[in-house]
Amino acid sequence: MVSKGNRMRIVIQRVATAKVEVQGRVVGQIDRGVLALVGVGHGDTISEAKWLAEKTSQLRIFPDDEGKMNRSLLDIGGSVLAVSQFTLLGDCRKGRRPAFTDAAAPEIANQIYQSYNECLRATGVRVEEGIFAADMQVSLVNDGPVTLILDRTSS
Known part of the structure; x- marks a missing residue:
């Protein structure tokens, strides 16, 4: 079953450090x-x-001087490591193997992923990227931990 669109989903993890490797x-x-x-x-x-x-750059998930989540990436001069991950659109409701029919075709997904990165840069955030469709190894130190899911229904 194909979705009606607007399914773009981003998992945000506040990190102390993060890196992505391809072939070592x-x-x-x-x-x-x-x-x-x-x-x-x-x-x-x-x-x-x-x-x-814009939501990513302005989301107040970093602590202020009192330890409250009151600062954004822009406020702290933080960076984003953006990694494409079509499996976020996996549908696990039936059977034991996820269905990925809701994920956009790779050429379209790459355009939208690159647009997300460029829009982030336009807000003033430094952006590093993985390699689209590559087999990647992602390492991170989750700070908090703080993990959120953003999609168009988030506001």
Whole structure:
């Protein structure tokens, strides 16, 4: 079953450090900031990518001087490590093998993923990336831990 669109989903993890490797080579690495695992679904557009990029950059998930989550990536000068992950659109409701029919075709997903990264950069956030469709190894130190799921229904 194909979704009606607007399924773009991002898992945000606040990190002390994060890196992504491809074939033993580091292709993206950040210190304090956010690891963003990005899944793109059928019907997603640059509009969703822009909205989610602005939400990512402005989400107040970093502690202020009193320890309350009151600061954003922009406030702390943090970075984003963005990694494409179509499996976020996996449907596990039937059987034992996830169905990935809600994930966008690779050429479309890559365009939307790249748009998300460019929209993040436009907000002033430094962005490192994984390699789209590559077999990647992601390492991170989750800070908190703080992990959130963003999609268009989040507000």
